[in-house]
Amino acid sequence: MKKMAIIGAGSMAEALISGILENGLMDRRNVWVTNNSNQERLNDLENRYGVVGTYDLNALFSGADIVMLAMKPKDAASAIDYIRDHLRSEMLIVSVLAGVSTESIEALAGKPLSIARAMPNTSAAVGKSATAIAVNARVSEEQLETARQLFGTVGLAEFVEEVQLDAVTGLSGSGPAYIYYLIETMEKSAVEIGLEKEMAKQLIVQTLIGAAEMVKNSSKSPEQLRREVTSPGGTTEAGIRVLEENGVQQAFISCIKAAAAQSKRMGDALCSQLQVGKR
Numbered sequence: 001m002k003k004m005a006i007i008g009a010g011s012m013a014e015a016l017i018s019g020i021l022e023n024g025l026m027d028r029r030n031v032w033v034t035n036n037s038n039q040e041r042l043n044d045l046e047n048r049y050g051v052v053g054t055y056d057l058n059a060l061f062s063g064a065d066i067v068m069l070a071m072k073p074k075d076a077a078s079a080i081d082y083i084r085d086h087l088r089s090e091m092l093i094v095s096v097l098a099g100v101s102t103e104s105i106e107a108l109a110g111k112p113l114s115i116a117r118a119m120p121n122t123s124a125a126v127g128k129s130a131t132a133i134a135v136n137a138r139v140s141e142e143q144l145e146t147a148r149q150l151f152g153t154v155g156l157a158e159f160v161e162e163v164q165l166d167a168v169t170g171l172s173g174s175g176p177a178y179i180y181y182l183i184e185t186m187e188k189s190a191v192e193i194g195l196e197k198e199m200a201k202q203l204i205v206q207t208l209i210g211a212a213e214m215v216k217n218s219s220k221s222p223e224q225l226r227r228e229v230t231s232p233g234g235t236t237e238a239g240i241r242v243l244e245e246n247g248v249q250q251a252f253i254s255c256i257k258a259a260a261a262q263s264k265r266m267g268d269a270l271c272s273q274l275q276v277g278k279r
């Protein structure tokens with residue numbers, strides 16, 4: 001990996017920059033980044049990470065072998081239009097855009113490109129992303145390895161079929177937000193039952209880490225592990241009964257399905273606009 005040009009300097013770009021630099025995968029001076037117009041944000045990234053922020057497209061793309069697309073999907077058309085002349089068939093284009101297909105990216109660029117479409121999550125910032133990657137047919141073995149290394153350095157990286165990426169987006173791309181929502185909710189309830197917020201947060205976080213490690217390392221299913229916590233006539237049973245009465249499991253299922261459907265909807269709308277095949 002010689003040089004990476006990142007288009008878009010928001011939350012996801014920062015999480016990846018932070019994780020990649022933390023793991024020493026690239027020299028910070030070989031990570032270049034641009035955005036639409038927020039110079040202050042580029043200065044901030046330069047100051048905090050030592051990466052290079054610029055609006056000079058010639059400088060940004062010069063010597064770049066990896067181009068990361070990290071703007072919002074709604075801005076993909078204008079951003080790709082703006083950088084089109086700098087995109088080359090030998091570059092690996094890495095897109096983290098929710099819903100936007102590799103075929104749409106090629107159509108927007110108006111040329112054949114080697115594209116790795118990935119769905120990471122913001123836990124990349126601490127090396128704990130869960131990333132799924134799909135590549136188009138032009139991606140070489142070497143580029144595939146580059147994509148694996150890039151996302152492997154910020155957490156788990158698995159290859160999937162492109163059609164599965166909407167599901168991944170609903171599950172683990174958006175996933176951290178569901179867990180933060182749960183933590184917010186547990187914090188609120190902890191305060192209501194008399195615990196101090198800071199202490200409650202520590203207990204909640206350790207409980208989540210512990211439960212995640214148990215699921216990861218145990219041969220038992222999550223359901224079996226849950227049953228082992230639930231003593232007949234005990235506290236957990238009383239709590240879980242309320243979750244079931246309120247349809248919480250079904251709400252989570254609907255939540256993940258809605259997020260996945262939104263990813264597909266966004267992608268399909270762009271495919272229709274560009275008259276390329278829907279996935």
Ligand SMILES: NC(=O)C1=CN([C@@H]2O[C@H](COP(=O)(O)OP(=O)(O)OC[C@H]3O[C@@H](n4cnc5c(N)ncnc54)[C@H](OP(=O)(O)O)[C@@H]3O)[C@@H](O)[C@H]2O)C=CC1
Pocket residue numbers: 007008009010011012013034035036037038041070071072073075078079080082096097098119120121122173174
């Ligand atoms: N946030 C998340 O948890 C995840 C996000 N993603 C994907 O990552 C992508 C980015 O999301 P996120 O980081 O949250 O978004 P943000 O809104 O935080 O950042 C978007 C960035 O794109 C820039 N941008 C907008 N238009 C252009 C343009 N024409 N040229 C160059 N840069 C442009 C913005 O610049 P400016 O500030 O100047 O407008 C901003 O820096 C999305 O496609 C999303 O689907 C994927 C997985 C998880």
Ligand SMILES: O=C(O)[C@@H]1CCC=N1
Pocket residue numbers: 098169173174
């Ligand atoms: O909410 C979104 O659209 C992005 C994609 C996955 C997580 N955040």
